[in-house]
Amino acid sequence: MSKKVGILVGSLRKDSFTKFIAKEAAKLFPGGIDIEFVEIGHLPFYNQDFEDPATAPESHTAFRQQIEGLDGFIFATPEYNRSYTPALKNALDIASRPYGFSKWNGKPYAVLSVSPGAIGGFGANHHLRQVLMFLNMNPVQQPEAYIGNVTELIDDKGKLNSKTVTFLQTVVDALVAKL
Numbered sequence: 669m670s671k672k673v674g675i676l677v678g679s680l681r682k683d684s685f686t687k688f689i690a691k692e693a694a695k696l697f698p699g700g701i702d703i704e705f706v707e708i709g710h711l712p713f714y715n716q717d718f719e720d721p722a723t724a725p726e727s728h729t730a731f732r733q734q735i736e737g738l739d740g741f742i743f744a745t746p747e748y749n750r751s752y753t754p755a756l757k758n759a760l761d762i763a764s765r766p767y768g769f770s771k772w773n774g775k776p777y778a779v780l781s782v783s784p785g786a787i788g789g790f791g792a793n794h795h796l797r798q799v800l801m802f803l804n805m806n807p808v809q810q811p812e813a814y815i816g817n818v819t820e821l822i823d824d825k826g827k828l829n830s831k832t833v834t835f836l837q838t839v840v841d842a843l844v845a846k847l
C-alpha cells in the first residue's frame with residue numbers, strides 16, 4: 669500500500685521562505701509516496717473544553733482525521749523568538765488529544781528549520797524536537813536540517829541552489845527509510 673507523507677508548515681505567510689523550502693523538499697520524494705500539504709492556519713486555538721465532542725470544532729475533528737491517515741511527516745518551521753511557531757504548536761496540541769488518542773504516536777518525521785539568519789532556526793528546531801519526542805514520534809536524527817541564510821540560497825529566478833537541493837534529498841531519503 670502506498671505511503672502518505674504530510675507536510676506541515678509553521679509559517680502562515682503567503683511568501684514564506686519556509687513554505688518555499690518545504691515545497692522543494694516535496695519534489696524529492698520517490699514515486700509511490702503521496703505528499704499532502706496539511707493546512708493549519710484555519711484551526712481555532714486548542715481549548716481543553718473542546719474535548720467534549722459536543723463542543724469540538726469541526727475543523728479540529730477533520731484535522732485529527734487527516735493526521736490519522738498520514739504515515740509520516742515533515743515539520744517545516746521558521747524560528748520565532750528562538751522557538752517554533754504558535755500555529756504549529758496549536759496543530760500539534762490538537763491532534764495529540766483527547767488523552768490516549770494522539771494521532772502522532774509512533775510516526776516518523778523530519779524537521780526542517782528555515783531562517784534568513786545564520787544559525788538556521790536552531791532554537792526552533794530543538795524546541796520542536798523536544799515536543800515531538802514527548803509525543804512519542806520517530807525522529808530522523810540525522811541529518812539535522814538547519815536551513816540558514818535562506819535568502820542567499822534562492823536565485824533571482826526563484827531557483828534553489830543545487831547544493832541545498834542535494835542536502836534536502838538526504839533528509840527526504842532518511843525519512844522515506846523510516847516509513
Ligand SMILES: Cc1cc2nc3c(=O)[nH]c(=O)nc-3n(C[C@H](O)[C@H](O)[C@H](O)COP(=O)(O)O)c2cc1C
Pocket residue numbers: 679680681683684685686687746747748749750751782783784785788789
Ligand atoms: C515574531 C517573530 C520572531 C522572530 N524571531 C526570529 C528568531 O528568533 N530567529 C530567527 O532567525 N529569525 C526570527 N524571525 C525572523 C524570521 O526568521 C523571518 O521573518 C522569516 O522570514 C520567517 O519565516 P517565513 O519566511 O517562512 O515566514 C522572527 C520573525 C518574527 C515575525
